[in-house]
Amino acid sequence: MTGRDIYFVSNNINEMGGVTTWSHQMARLFAERGHRPRVTGIVPAPEELRTDLGDLPYPTDTLYSVHPPHVGPVRGVKGRLNLAERRRRAVREAGMREAAERLSGIFRNARPGGIVICTQVWAMEWVALADTAGMPVIGMTHESFGACRSSSRFQRVKRHYEGVDRLLALTREDADLWIRAGMDNADFMPNPLPVMPDVPSERTEKVVASIGRLSDEKGVDLLLDTWALLTHRHPDWLLRIYGSGEDEEILLKQRDALGLERSVEFMGRTGDVPGALRGASVFAQASRAEGFPLSLMEAMAAAVPCAAFDCAPGVHEIVQDGEDGLLAAPGNINELAAHIEALMTDKELRDRLGSTARENVQRYCTDRITQRWEELFGFLER
Template identity: 45%
Template sequence: MKITYVLLHAYGMGGTIRTVINQANTMAAAGHEVRLASVVRRQAGSHFAIDPRVETVDVVTSGAGGEPGVQVPVGEPAKDVFTRTVEDTFAAFLQGLDDGVLVTTRPGLNLLAARHAPERLVRVAQDHMHLGRYKPAVRAAILDDYPRLDAVVSLTRGDRAEYDRALGGRVRTAHIPNPLHSLTAPRTDHTSKVVVAAGRLTRQKGFDLLIPAFAKVTDRHPDWRLRLYGSGKAENRLRKLIHLHHLYNHVFLMGRTRDLDRELSGSSIYALSSRFEGFPMTLLEALNCGLAVASFDCPTGPNEIIVTGENGLLVPHEDGDGLAAALCRLIEDAPLRRRLGEAARATAVRYGPDEIRSRWEALFTDLIEAKKAGAAGPSKSRGAQS
C-alpha cells in the first residue's frame, strides 16, 4: 500500500519525530510504498536514520515566514510555525495527493488534513499527546473537524476512550502504541550504580521533581549517581537546582545522545518523573534494555505499561518522596532489580516493530476496504479494537 507520513519538522530530535520515522522505516522494510513529508525544514539532515526505501519530501521549500496563519488555532504548541505560507502550501500539498493512506501527526496537521485532504485518501490522525492536554480552542477545533477524518489513533487505551466520549462515535478511533525501533538493544547487567532519565529539559519531564528526590536517595546511598540525558530551555534552572541541593558530584546533565540504548544499558535503574506524557517511549526503551523502573503514575501511559511489583514500580503522580523511596528500594534490593528487569524485557516484546506494524497494516487495510465500499465512517471492526 502507499502511505504518506507527515511531520511538521522531520529533522529535529523529538520523540514524535523518532517514532514516526521508526514507523515509516518498518513499513518500507515490509514492502510498502512509503513517503515521509516534512512540512518545514530547519536543519540539513535527520538526527535519526531514515531507510533509503522511504521517499522524503520537504513541503515548504522556500521561506516559511510571513504573516500568522488563520487556520490552526491559538494553543497549538507549534502555532508560530503555522504561518499563512505554511498553511497554504501544506493545503496545496494535501490536495495534490492522489491515493493511498495519509497519516498526520499533530493537531495542526490533523486539522488541516481534515479540511483539505481529498476524501479519496484514507486520512488518519495520530495523537502523540492526549486529548486532555489541549487548550480550549484546539480541543474545540478537534471536536469540530476530526469527524471528517477516517480514523483517529491514540497511543493509549485511556486516550482512545477519552476521544470516544468527546467525539460521540462520529469518527472511528483506535489504540496503537508507538513501536520500539528494535528488540535487540544491549542489556544491563545491573551492576552499575547509576540511575538514568532522559527527555527534553522542560517542565513536562519533571526533572525539577526528580533532582530533589534524588537528594534524598544520596543521603542513604552516596555512591549512586543520576545521569539526565537531553537538552532544553530548563537546563540553567536544573543546574541551579543541582547546586542548591549540593548534588554537583551526584547528578549530571549529560546533554543529547545519539545512542540512548548504550547509555541505558550502562545503568541499572530508570526514573520517569514526568508531569504528563503522551506515551513514554524512553520508559519503554529502558524496559527493552532490562532496567528496573521507578515511575510517577502520570497521565498518560505509565500505568498501561507498568504493573507495580511485576515489571517496575509506580508511585503517585508528582510524589517526590514516593519516587525517592522507590529508587532506594531498587538500589537496596539487587534481586528485585534483576527480577523486574527480566519482566521488563518480556513487556518490551509487546511493542516490537513487527508487532506494531501488523496492527497498523490491519487498520489501514480495513480503512481502505471501507473507503472502497463507501462506508468510511464511524463503523467499528475488529481491526480497530486494541
C-alpha cells in the first residue's frame, strides 16, 4: 500500500496542550511517510487557549462554527417536563446528526485502507454517529488510567470506546488496568519524542526550568512551594517557568506572596523549547496528573536531568528513577525539593543523569513510534 487516508478526530484542532501537539506531530510524521492525514475538530477552541499552527501540509476541518448548547442529564419527572431543557436537547441532537453527517462525508472520500483515530472520548460521540463503514476505528485516552478513573470521563470511555477496534492507552500498565476494567480491546502506544536537538544543554547555567500549561493539573503551585524551600540556600539559582494558562494570575500572586519575585521568572509560552532547555541545567515537574508528558521527553532529549512527581505510569515509563532522572512521591514537595537540590549542587550527578537521559529517551524516536502505528494499521486491516 502506497499510503493511507488517516483521519484524526479531536475535540478541536488548535487548543494549546498535549493532545493538539500530539495530533499535529503525528499528522506531519504520517504525511512525511506518504500517508494522507486529515485533522478534524468538533468545535472551535476557546479563543484564549488557541495556538497558532502555522502552515500545515494536510487539511483541517471544524464541524461546528460555535459550541453546541450544553445539556445536562435528565433527572426525574421534573427534568422530563422541563420544556426549555427538552428544546435545548432537541437542538443539540439535531446539530449532532448534522455534524456527524458532515463527518461521514469526509470519511466517504477514504480510499481502501483508511483509518479513523479518535483522540478524545468527547469527540467519539460524533464519530459513533458517523458512517465509518470499512474503516477500523481507534479510540485514544491521553491520560493515565488513574486520572480518568477519578473523572467523569471514565464511564464515557467505557461506553463510547467499547465497540472500537482498539482503545489505546499510553503505557502497558494503563492498558492492563483498562483490560481489568472490562475493556478487552485495550492496548498501548507511547507518544513519540517531539524533537531531538542537535545541541544538548551544557548544564552549566544556574537555571531550573519547567514547561507546561499554567493549570491545576500541572501543579505549578506545588512547584512554587517546592522552590520556596530551596531559594534561600541557593539565591544565585533561578526557576524559569515556561507556559501560559488560566492560572497565570493566581500563580503570580502566589510567587509574590512567597517572596520569590527575584528567583522565579514566568517566561510565557515559548516557540523554542530546545533553546529554553539549552539554557537550563535541571528540569522540574510537579504535576498532579499526567499522561505521557512530552515536556519530560523534551528535557531528556536536551540532556537536562529531570526531577518530577511520579504521578502516573507515563512518568515512570519515561524516567528511570536514579538512572536518568529522579522521581518523588506525588505531592511530596520536601522529597521533590531534595531531588532538585541534589541536581543543583552535584554537577557529576546531573551530568551523568542528563547524558543517560538523552541516550535512553531515543527509544521513543519518531521512526520507531511511527513504525509501530503502521504495524497496528496493518494488523487491524486483516
